[in-house]
Amino acid sequence: MSAPVVVGFDGSAASEAAVRYGAREATLRGTGLSIVHAFGWVIVPPPMYPPYDEILRGPRAALLDLLARTAHDVRQEWPDLTVTTRLIDGSPGAVLTAYSRDAALLVVGHRGIGGFAGLLAGSTATQVAAHAAAPVTVVRDGERHDNAVIVAGVDGSPHALAAAEVAFADARRHEAELVILSHDRIHPDAEVAGHLEALGRRYSDVKYRHETAEGDTAATALIDAADRLGAAMIVVGSRGRGGFRGLIAGSTSRALIEHADRPVTVVPVSTARREDEEQGR
Incomplete structure (x- = not known):
């Protein structure tokens, strides 16, 4: 097993x-x-x-x-x-x-x-x-969300890209739509776009889109977008850069954990390859 x-x-x-x-x-x-x-x-x-x-x-x-x-x-x-x-x-x-x-x-x-x-x-x-x-x-205790949408925060850091890969696998597993969000103060480069396109081809059965999320902070942007979309889950990397810096250590992480009314998945950069193994690719 x-x-x-x-x-x-x-x-x-x-x-x-x-x-x-x-x-x-x-x-x-x-x-x-x-x-x-x-x-x-x-x-x-x-x-x-x-x-x-x-x-x-x-x-x-x-x-x-x-x-x-x-x-x-x-x-x-x-x-x-x-x-x-x-x-x-x-x-x-x-x-x-x-x-x-x-x-x-x-x-x-x-x-x-x-x-x-x-x-x-x-x-x-x-x-x-x-x-x-x-x-x-x-x-959280008592939370009830369907699996219609999964939200993933991406800023171009290795941890965020690992989180995107895990989010694609979760979306396939839950038969959910995937919405990838970048904070409006961060502009992902061509490498990030290429990485997401490659994931889209690998998970061709997953419906996804990449959007810009507005907010005073990255956590606020993610929470507001997840609320608006009725997301079942928020997926983020354990470390980030720019708008997602300090996601686990400091005020951003506390805001996300304390106020997101849905599961939050934190992905270490070293774990994304495990999804490939589980999917048999």
């Missing part, structure tokens, strides 16, 4: 939405689903307290039970889907980064509790975006 979809899970409503999103993606990709919880160690200085194993046995048992029940619910709805669960000691960023090396996609909730608390605010989000070896999709 090809690389699984990996979901970061902590029992929060957002992570439950992430599990459902991940299950749908795994089904579309014909691969398995791996539900992962990062278990943070309780800091208790011995020998004043019982051994760590005794202290952690209760929380561990509860988490293992929660993971088992979550996997059971997924199998009830997707009976043909192979589902595995993992309870791993470590920080969320380190755990997810490690699992990304063998993942087709990482899926996380917009906000979490416990092991994945603060995943999208601060060092953990930066770590995952900078070091993940697979695209990372951030979902």
Whole structure:
């Protein structure tokens, strides 16, 4: 079986939405689903307290039970889907980064509790975006969007071009129209146009168009365009230039993650070639 979809899970409503999103993606990709919880160690200085194993046995048992029940619910709805669960000691960023090396996609909730608390605010989000070896999709609790349109932000940087390639593959997988957007303050060169034309030929069954998006910032332009188009997803590179600079680190990323009322997929530059392998080209 090809690389699984990996979901970061902590029992929060957002992570439950992430599990459902991940299950749908795994089904579309014909691969398995791996539900992962990062278990943070309780800091208790011995020998004043019982051994760590005794202290952690209760929380561990509860988490293992929660993971088992979550996997059971997924199998009830997707009976043909192979589902595995993992309870791993470590920080969320380190755990997810490690699992990304063998993942087709990482899926996380917009906000979490416990092991994945603060995943999208601060060092953990930066770590995952900078070091993940697979695209990372951030979902919100309760969001409902069809698959009519996928929006991808492109500025000519290698990360943005990698994101465009992943977006083409997603559009094919979801049978969606692809709208590629460039911020109006950035003018992609002929190389970018040639790259997009090549992708269009490779994914000849995908309907796409390239437009200019207006807005004070790149994130605002993407969010407004996605809202106007009723997009099912926004796809961007993990780093950019010009209008998309600092997309993951700083105010632009916070605006996109906090205010986009739909899944946002962040693509590291090193992952686009994996789509070629999965498509069998």
